[in-house]
Structures are given as C-alpha cells and as structure tokens.
Amino acid sequence: MKKRLLALTLAGAMVFSLAACSSGGNNASTDEQGGGTETAEVANKDKPLVWFNRQPSNSSTGELDMTALNFNDNTYYVGFDANQGAELQGTMILDYVKANIATIDRNGDGIIGYVLAIGDIGHNDSIARTRGVRAALGTAVEKDGAIISDPVGSNADGSATAVKDGSLEVDGKTYVVRELASQEMKNSAGATWDAATAGNAIGTWASSFGDQIDIVASNNDGMGMSMFNAWSKANKVPTFGYDANADAVAAIAEGYGGTISQHADVQAYLTLRVLRNALDGVDIDTGIGTADDAGNVLTDDVYYYDEAVRSYYALNVAVTAGNYTEFMDSTKVYEPVSNQLDASAHPEKSVWLNIYNAADNFLSATYQPLLQNYDDLLNLKVEYIGGDGQTEANITNRLSNPSAYDAFAINMVKTDNAASYTALLNQ
Numbered sequence: 001m002k003k004r005l006l007a008l009t010l011a012g013a014m015v016f017s018l019a020a021c022s023s024g025g026n027n028a029s030t031d032e033q034g035g036g037t038e039t040a041e042v043a044n045k046d047k048p049l050v051w052f053n054r055q056p057s058n059s060s061t062g063e064l065d066m067t068a069l070n071f072n073d074n075t076y077y078v079g080f081d082a083n084q085g086a087e088l089q090g091t092m093i094l095d096y097v098k099a100n101i102a103t104i105d106r107n108g109d110g111i112i113g114y115v116l117a118i119g120d121i122g123h124n125d126s127i128a129r130t131r132g133v134r135a136a137l138g139t140a141v142e143k144d145g146a147i148i149s150d151p152v153g154s155n156a157d158g159s160a161t162a163v164k165d166g167s168l169e170v171d172g173k174t175y176v177v178r179e180l181a182s183q184e185m186k187n188s189a190g191a192t193w194d195a196a197t198a199g200n201a202i203g204t205w206a207s208s209f210g211d212q213i214d215i216v217a218s219n220n221d222g223m224g225m226s227m228f229n230a231w232s233k234a235n236k237v238p239t240f241g242y243d244a245n246a247d248a249v250a251a252i253a254e255g256y257g258g259t260i261s262q263h264a265d266v267q268a269y270l271t272l273r274v275l276r277n278a279l280d281g282v283d284i285d286t287g288i289g290t291a292d293d294a295g296n297v298l299t300d301d302v303y304y305y306d307e308a309v310r311s312y313y314a315l316n317v318a319v320t321a322g323n324y325t326e327f328m329d330s331t332k333v334y335e336p337v338s339n340q341l342d343a344s345a346h347p348e349k350s351v352w353l354n355i356y357n358a359a360d361n362f363l364s365a366t367y368q369p370l371l372q373n374y375d376d377l378l379n380l381k382v383e384y385i386g387g388d389g390q391t392e393a394n395i396t397n398r399l400s401n402p403s404a405y406d407a408f409a410i411n412m413v414k415t416d417n418a419a420s421y422t423a424l425l426n427q
Contacts, residue, residue, distance in 0.1 A: 044425040048074040048278035048407040052271045054356065055079055056418040059122030068418035069310045074278040077311040078270045080262040085316035086128040089260050090136025092318045093217060093240050096257055101170040107211040112175050114215035115205050116182035117223040118151050120192035123415065129219045129242060137177045138166025151182040154208065180212060181205050185223050191389040193360060198223035199230040206231050213237060221248035221259050222361035228256055243362040244319050244327050252324040261327055263314035265334040266302050268370035270312045275407040276378045279349045294339035331369040343379050351382045352399060353409035357389025387413060392420045399424050
C-alpha cells in the first residue's frame with residue numbers, strides 16, 4: 001500500500017488570500033488599525049478547485065493532465081485507487097469461481113465463460129477494471145507493456161486477439177476460462193456506463209451463448225444490476241459489479257455475486273474537505289490526516305495522498321456474501337469524520353459542484369446524497385448541477401457567473417475536457 005504523503009508545504013500558499021472569502025466571491029478582512037472593513041476581490045482563477053470522480057487525463061493514453069491538476073495552488077483531485085480496486089474486483093471474482101467450482105460450470109463443458117460490460121473505453125477507471133478482471137482470470141493479452149482493455153464483441157470460439165483463453169486448475173482439474181463477449185455500454189445519444197444498454201446486451205448475449213455464460217462481470221453496479229435484473233437473477237448466474245450501490249449490496253442476498261466499495265463516504269468527505277481547508281486558509285491535511293478542532297480525522301487504511309499529482313485516493317473494500325450487511329446504507333457518513341464544524345470558526349461558504357450525469361446511479365444515489373450530508377457538517381452551501389452525461393456544454397453553460405461562488409468541485413463528462421472549465425475561471 002502506498003504511504004500517504006502530507007502536503008504540509010502547501011499551508012503557506014493556502015493562507016495568502018482565502019481565509020475569509022465571502023459567499024459572494026469577495027475576500028473581506030477587518031482593518032484593525034482603523035476599525036473599518038477592507039474588501040479585496042478574489043479572482044476566480046485563484047479560488048479553490050477540486051476535480052473529483054474523473055481525473056483530468058488523456059482518454060487515449062491515460063496520461064494525467066498536470067496543467068489541470070496544477071491550475072492554482074488550491075487545486076486537487078479526489079477519487080479512489082483505480083488499480084487497487086480493479087485488482088480487488090478481479091480477485092473477488094476468481095475467489096468466487098474457486099469456491100464454487102463444483103457448480104460454476106453450468107453446462108459442464110470445462111469452460112468457465114464470462115461476459116463483461118465495459119463502461120467507457122476512454123475512462124481510466126473503466127480501463128483499469130477491465131484489465132483487473134482479465135488479469136485475475138488469466139484472459140489478459142498485453143500490448144506495449146499494458147493489458148489490452150478493448151471490447152472483443154463476440155468471442156464464442158476463443159479466437160479474439162484482444163483476449164486469450166485462460167487456464168484455471170482447481171482440485172486437480174483444469175478449466176478453460178473464456179471471455180465470451182464484451183462491449184462498451186454506450187447509448188445512441190452518446191452516454192456511457194449506460195445501464196439500459198447493458199440490460200439489452202445481456203439479452204443478446206443470453207440468446208447467443210445460453211448456458212455457456214457462467215459469470216457476468218461489470219465495470220459498475222449500475223450496469224451490473226441491469227443485467228442481474230434482466231437475466232442473471234432468474235438464471236442464477238453470479239454477477240459482479242463495482243461501487244457498492246445500495247441496490248447491488250442488497251441484491252447479494254438474492255445471488256448478486258459481489259461488488260467493490262470505493263469508500264464513497266470517504267471520497268465525498270475529501271471532495272468538500274479540501275475546499276473547506278483552502279477556504280479557511282489552514283493546512284490542507286486538517287481534518288484528514290490531522291484532527292481538526294471538531295475531532296474529524298481519517299486513518300491511512302482508508303485513503304492516501306499522492307503529492308506528486310495533487311490527488312487524494314480512497315482505498316477499496318470487497319463486498320461479498322460474507323460482509324455485505326455492513327454496507328447496506330451507502331449514504332451514511334463515515335463515522336470518524338461525522339462531527340459538525342463550528343460555524344463561528346468556519347463560516348458558511350458557497351460552492352458550485354456538478355455531477356457529470358444526473359442519471360448515473362452511483363453518483364446520484366450514493367455520491368450526491370453523501371455530499372449533501374457532508375456539506376451541512378462542513379458549513380458549505382453547495383449548488384448541485386446535474387449534467388446529461390453527453391456534453392460538457394450542458395454543464396458549463398450553467399457556470400455563467402463563477403464570481404458568485406467561493407470554490408468549485410468539477411466532475412467532467414470526458415476526462416480530456418478540463419480546459420472547458422478552467423477557461424471559464426480564467427476569464
């Protein structure tokens with residue numbers, strides 16, 4: 001596990017002008033010599049900014065957009081460790097197969113067949129999860145030193161070049177593991193991670209492969225649950241997702257194979273906490289690795305900070321039949337950081353925050369409710385903007401007056417498009 005690096009050297013930069021930023025975008029300070037009030041405007045380009053959920057990066061290469069991550073001294077990213085979570089999902093599926101090897105091969109042909117719902121072929125998290133499943137099941141093919149994450153379409157005979165047949169030995173018997181089919185779940189309007197598209201896809205796959213399908217894997221629970229409800233549940237085929245959405249966790253009791261909690265409770269807290277700290281002009285680690293004046297603090301087994309890329313990452317936890325009851329309420333705030341801040345010491349500030357797709361199950365049913373619980377605790381007045389999941393313009397058109405806000409939290413439609421937002425703040 002990576003060690004958390006504290007951004008202690010940033011404290012001085014935080015203090016310089018944001019300590020008393022008003023909700024109207026002005027920085028008001030009292031002139032103690034004359035007893036009057038002196039007001040200085042804070043430029044939008046200098047206001048705290050957090051990218052969250054979608055890290056600014058090249059959607060083709062995965063290279064991080066360091067210009068966006070260094071937009072100003074108060075810019076950070078908050079997400080989760082995609083690679084650690086992806087490995088965990090793959091391991092969870094493999095462990096399930098091994099534990100249920102006597103019954104997992106539904107047609108007894110010696111081939112463990114799985115289908116895979118891919119969220120967004122250009123999204124780092126989706127790429128990581130696809131790679132994680134293929135690596136764990138032995139179906140991965142490498143190109144230029146990296147596992148290929150492209151969808152294969154249909155692969156009934158195992159001849160696809162983006163994957164290969166894996167081999168798994170359990171109790172002295174060797175099984176073939178085959179990715180029968182995979183596709184990006186993108187609807188006709190262009191929205192990715194589309195649950196309805198996944199529900200339709202499993203119907204097509206079931207018609208093609210029938211009882212050759214032994215496992216259903218998905219890059220997230222929204223798509224996973226759509227496939228589970230449309231086909232997997234009735235056919236008793238274990239389905240594995242990601243996000244630990246409340247409906248998916250509850251469905252484990254009905255045969256959903258498992259999911260991964262990306263500690264959304266910790267992510268949502270960090271998303272608003274780093275803004276709160278920057279606005280207060282305090283050490284960025286306050287209430288994170290170092291207890292604040294209300295006693296809020298996180299331990300390094302649930303997150304880490306990578307100073308080189310100015311990014312906070314929550315750590316993932318596998319949710320299975322053995323522990324799912326602990327994750328039933330996905331919108332409950334994380335207990336160690338659930339203490340209310342004193343409004344006199346931390347006065348109300350105004351934040352503009354967008355959700356890239358208001359229809360996304362994880363963001364709308366888990367992440368936003370958590371943010372709404374934390375905004376009260378942190379004395380932040382947040383305006384929530386819901387996007388259509390298709391175009392940045394649907395969101396940026398509603399950031400017409402950035403001067404009305406003290407800070408910004410941005411969830412992009414495409415990871416490449418950070419400049420669409422920073423251009424507005426630079427005006």
